[in-house]
Amino acid sequence: MKTEFIVSDMTCNHCVQTITQAVKGVAPDAVVLTDLAAHRVTVESTADAAALRAAIAEEGYDVQPA
Known part of the structure; x- marks a missing residue:
């Protein structure tokens, strides 16, 4: 399943x-693609989207569904 997020404060x-x-802490087999310029994170995984979003947020990032 593909899940996309906007992480507005992903800058580097x-x-x-x-x-x-x-993300890999929640879903070790996940494929994570990032577009730094667009602040977009795409995750290919069977993990729950809410768990993925929470893991990113726990690192201090502002993460929203794309």
Whole structure:
């Protein structure tokens, strides 16, 4: 299942790495694609979208459904 989020405060590669690690903490087999310029994170995983969103938010990011 593909889930997309807008992370408006994702501004650098460190942010990308932190968000990727947060997602993989919930769904180790997830495929995480990021578009830094568009502030978009796409996750291919069977994990619950709410759990993915919560994991990103726990890292301090403002995350909204795309």
